[in-house]
Amino acid sequence: MTVQIFSPLEIPETLAAGPGPGNTDARVLQAFSSAGVADHMQGDVLRGMIECKHMLRQIWGTSNTYTFAVAGTGWSGLDTMFSAVMPGDKVVAFSNGTFSGIDALTLRIKAATPQEHAANPLDPQAASVTVIEIPHGQTVTGEKVEAALDEYKPKWAFMAHWETGSGRINDLRGFSDACERHGAMGLIDAVSSLGVEDFRIDDYPGIVGWASCPQKGLCCLPLTYAPVSFTDAYIDSLKSTGAYTYVHNPIFEARHWGIVDGQDVEKGAYHRTHSGYAVAAFHESLRLTLQDGLAKRSALYRTHEKVLRDAVTALGCEVTSDMPSLVVLNLPAELAGREMELVQNCRARGFGIWPTLSAPVQVRIGILNQLNRQAISQIVRLFAEAIHELGGQVDFDDIDALLQSRYGTSIAA
Numbered sequence: 001m002t003v004q005i006f007s008p009l010e011i012p013e014t015l016a017a018g019p020g021p022g023n024t025d026a027r028v029l030q031a032f033s034s035a036g037v038a039d040h041m042q043g044d045v046l047r048g049m050i051e052c053k054h055m056l057r058q059i060w061g062t063s064n065t066y067t068f069a070v071a072g073t074g075w076s077g078l079d080t081m082f083s084a085v086m087p088g089d090k091v092v093a094f095s096n097g098t099f100s101g102i103d104a105l106t107l108r109i110k111a112a113t114p115q116e117h118a119a120n121p122l123d124p125q126a127a128s129v130t131v132i133e134i135p136h137g138q139t140v141t142g143e144k145v146e147a148a149l150d151e152y153k154p155k156w157a158f159m160a161h162w163e164t165g166s167g168r169i170n171d172l173r174g175f176s177d178a179c180e181r182h183g184a185m186g187l188i189d190a191v192s193s194l195g196v197e198d199f200r201i202d203d204y205p206g207i208v209g210w211a212s213c214p215q216k217g218l219c220c221l222p223l224t225y226a227p228v229s230f231t232d233a234y235i236d237s238l239k240s241t242g243a244y245t246y247v248h249n250p251i252f253e254a255r256h257w258g259i260v261d262g263q264d265v266e267k268g269a270y271h272r273t274h275s276g277y278a279v280a281a282f283h284e285s286l287r288l289t290l291q292d293g294l295a296k297r298s299a300l301y302r303t304h305e306k307v308l309r310d311a312v313t314a315l316g317c318e319v320t321s322d323m324p325s326l327v328v329l330n331l332p333a334e335l336a337g338r339e340m341e342l343v344q345n346c347r348a349r350g351f352g353i354w355p356t357l358s359a360p361v362q363v364r365i366g367i368l369n370q371l372n373r374q375a376i377s378q379i380v381r382l383f384a385e386a387i388h389e390l391g392g393q394v395d396f397d398d399i400d401a402l403l404q405s406r407y408g409t410s411i412a413a
């Protein structure tokens with residue numbers, strides 16, 4: 001047998017202008033690559049994890065003791081959050097796009113009985129789970145949540161805070177209030193909103209579980225940690241039912257972050273082999289978030305999203321999203337149907353924008369960690385060139401004038 005050794009892997013620098021991952025901050029990469037070799041029980045690694053836990057509680061505005069992070073990506077945090085959902089549990093899940101659709105699948109997997117799994121192993125139809133489908137491009141409103149919880153009276157209710165598939169903000173206040181009124185335990189996919197939006201977990205008492213990711217608002221792609229937070233009510237439920245997992249059981253996981261029996265302890269205990277590199281990167285991303293301040297960051301996202309939205313509208317596109325970190329749009333009528341071609345042309349040039357991943361086909365342009373005039377102007381110009389290349393009408397002078405008028409005086413940052 002011949003041994004096949006490939007050339008060293010080189011990955012080019014691109015402009016990550018999609019829904020996520022965002023542009024990992026240089027400070028985060030620096031922290032990742034300058035960490036020394038140290039094992040997962042070395043004192044500074046453990047101290048770093050404890051400090052991360054405290055920073056996360058501040059960023060997320062919560063006194064939940066069970067606030068920590070799960071090694072991996074957004075789905076790792078979400079799987080941990082869903083671990084307390086047991087076969088036969090009554091669940092209502094709201095789905096208004098790709099990601100909440102996968103969350104709803106996860107909930108059906110968790111709540112399905114063995115018979116339901118056997119009948120359809122990859123897509124179990126759990127009788128105890130009701131999925132309320134909200135059309136792509138629409139918001140999950142408080143009224144819709146209220147009506148469904150009133151009708152089904154579930155143990156668990158689920159919604160995505162920001163649905164990245166369709167670029168829609170869902171009604172967190174209405175969801176939390178309805179959960180409180182109907183005694184449901186609310187679970188939230190906050191993968192897209194953490195680090196972008198200025199909100200506090202403790203203002204939403206109907207919600208018992210939260211899960212997010214490292215790679216979007218926290219600018220920390222080097223495979224690190226997915227933040228999670230749980231109230232005592234969630235932990236009590238988990239304590240009484242158990243969960244079918246060791247690695248993603250929040251009670252076990254929290255031990256390495258120095259949380260034992262509902263109390264902060266001085267030092268974490270082994271749960272799995274954490275990476276000092278990942279801890280250092282995650283720690284830096286949390287420091288960066290606190291130094292920026294969420295109020296300032298969320299205001300900057302809104303300002304720059306508005307410029308991008310107005311520029312693509314001037315190019316004849318129709319924006320259907322309302323998320324400050326992401327613009328989801330329909331191309332001008334004469335280019336309808338050529339979304340994939342346009343996205344592929346852009347990606348071939350290292351301009352990483354995205355189509356939607358579920359119907360209808362739309363284009364998604366994100367601005368994660370691109371909060372400055374130069375980055376937004378570059379995104380607008382590259383997109384205008386792509387439209388022009390497909391034969392669309394583009395007045396480059398108009399676009400430049402729009403950018404100049406928006407950025408000319410007030411927003412230098």
Ligand SMILES: *Cc1c(COP(=O)(O)O)cnc(C)c1O
Nearest residue numbers: 073074075099160164191192213
């Ligand atoms: C990106 C995203 C996910 C998945 O996160 P990964 O980091 O890819 O695991 C889940 N939910 C929402 C709302 C997202 O935007």
